[in-house]
Amino acid sequence: MTEKTNTITLSDRVKDIAKDFGLPRLIITGFLVLLLVVSPFVGADLPTQISNIINRFSWNGILVLAMVPMVHSGCGLNFGLPLGIISGLLGATLSIELGFSGAFSFLMAILLATPFALVFGCIYGWLLNKIKGGEMMIATYVGFSSVSLMCMMWLLLPYHSPNMVWGMAGKGLRTTISLEGYYTQALAKILQINIGNLSIPTGSILFFALLAFGMWAFLHTKTGTAMTAVGSNPEFARSSGVNVDKIRLISVVMSTWLAAIGILVYEQGFGFIQLYMAPFYMALPAVSAILIGGASVNKASVMNVIIGTILFQGIVTMTPTVMNNMIHLDMSEVIRIIVSNGMILYALTRKTEETK
């Protein structure tokens, strides 16, 4: 539905976006533009800032993209993202444990993460089919439970690679594992462009573009259209012969798999694997990013993902530097909390007003 805008002329689209944007998004966009304008005057280097934003976009884009299928099928925002992230972490640690190295370990991590993502996604999707209507709250707690269960598992699973386990005990994974020698910057280094202070991780962006295009194309296939139908009107979809439960299950599995890939891409950019409680709150930034991009609880497009990630990551990276340079006061953390959760609140309260 929202994809239609792609074919209309630019000026129409700008109008459309402005209408869809709503006040909070306008404020956030204005804020980011203000930050970009102000930054050269307060002594922040603009090219560095921009390459920071592009970099962080390439880290987080796929995690945000993972929101799309579940929103389309009417499962709401995927607060259970940590479940997919855990599949990714299992893939990453197994790839290292099995002795793969260099960029090849990235490929292996993706391959090893996939079966976990599929299995976890199936169970999660089956569960969400049992509790239609209460998905978001239960998704949140499925995420939390799985993260805390894995906290025990990271200690108990028989990992032995000396690069990952605690040095003294010889067992139990460390909280952060360096990817030096493994797949740090594996994607980013491909065709990397460096102009002065500006550097663009072309490979990561191409990888994101590939998946985003795949998602866009999928939403136009028969299954993808059925998914949108299930999300916008399940009764209608059922009566026209769509297997609602199956479509929802597919969307959840896709979302979980994308989250697994997303965290691997995040790690290759960041350079570290973070275990234990790290995935705990990772769903919230992704959720608010897609909402900032113009999505709502039951409507999201690939465009929303791109705009949202740029805006969200822009604010996250720009505020600390600009604020620090301006008033020597780092309030970025507080601003991030208020903006991202305020955005989620706005989205949660808005839909009901429409349906009323």
Place this chain on the structure above:
Amino acid sequence: MNKINYGDLLRRFSVPIMFVIICAVCAPISGLSPSYLCNEIVTRMGRNAFLILSLLIPIMAGMGLNFSMTLGAMAGEIGLILVSDWQIVGIPGMILAMIVSVPISALLGLFCGKVLNMAKGREMITSYIISFFINGIYQLIVLYLMGPVIPIKHSNIKLPRGYGIRNTVSLLSMRQKLDNLIPLNIGGVKIPVATFIIIFLLCLVIIWFRKTKLGQDMRAVGQDMGVARDSGIDVERTRIISMVLSTVFAGIGMIIYLQNMGNIATYSSHSQIGMFCIAALLVGGASVEKASIGNVFLGIILFHTMFIVAPKAGTVITGDSMIGEYFRVFVSYAVITVALIMYETNKRKNKSKAGEQLALAQEEANE
């Protein structure tokens, strides 16, 4: 017929039974003495009961588990921070902190109720996000505004940079003043009589409140909003009142909690409190739509026994102290997850059952 009832009963109390088993297995392994356990549980009962009781009213009004009770906790903390800066000590300090916290809690409860009225049908996830949102505002106030805007005189609670509050604020002058107001010691178990009296009073208030007009209205709203509105109840207002009451009680509860702990972890005391209170209530056999005072106390006993015993037992079994720590966090989350799943499946089952009954009734009418 009887058999089905047993099955139902077993399902309803499956979580408490599971916890009895966990505690029964872990307690001997942990090697903690019974008197130590008793002491700990009595202390934790005094510490947590008031907070958990504050969850009952929104459940009554059909708004589910109030994840935004954290709002009240933050208001209580602000009260305590201000009072400790004014250097008012002991019981008067506590009472003043409560007086300061009540308007803040009421305001936050009002905000929360209004937002939840805009998000009917997904109150829990919304209240959960509200708690994060207000946590941002709380940090803004405590970390940046306390000092330049809200006067804080004493440097021992201020950060070295001159504004903002330190990570921990000591409440030494208030520590366990309420618990020790009426000292009582039975067989080596210290009993905080005064705290228990206050908790008992709140229980009475809740029982009384259920019988008032407002309490009845709340239950009607909880049963069915449409029917309640048709019978002339102002649904929105009733729901807001239930949130305000819950938040105010949570604020007072937090002050009682912190006077027992003896210090405030300014930026983290409140963040987990909602989760642990809700988990404890659910462990006591409550569900999302039904909770009683009995559930609160059973829940505290079972949940906190597990809480004390699990890390020790984990250490003994695996030789790693972290396993038990993670185990109890996992169990807390798992309990909430299971309770939420049971609530949603029951809701669907009841809906289809109601549909069947309607069809049956229509058939009978046709005959």
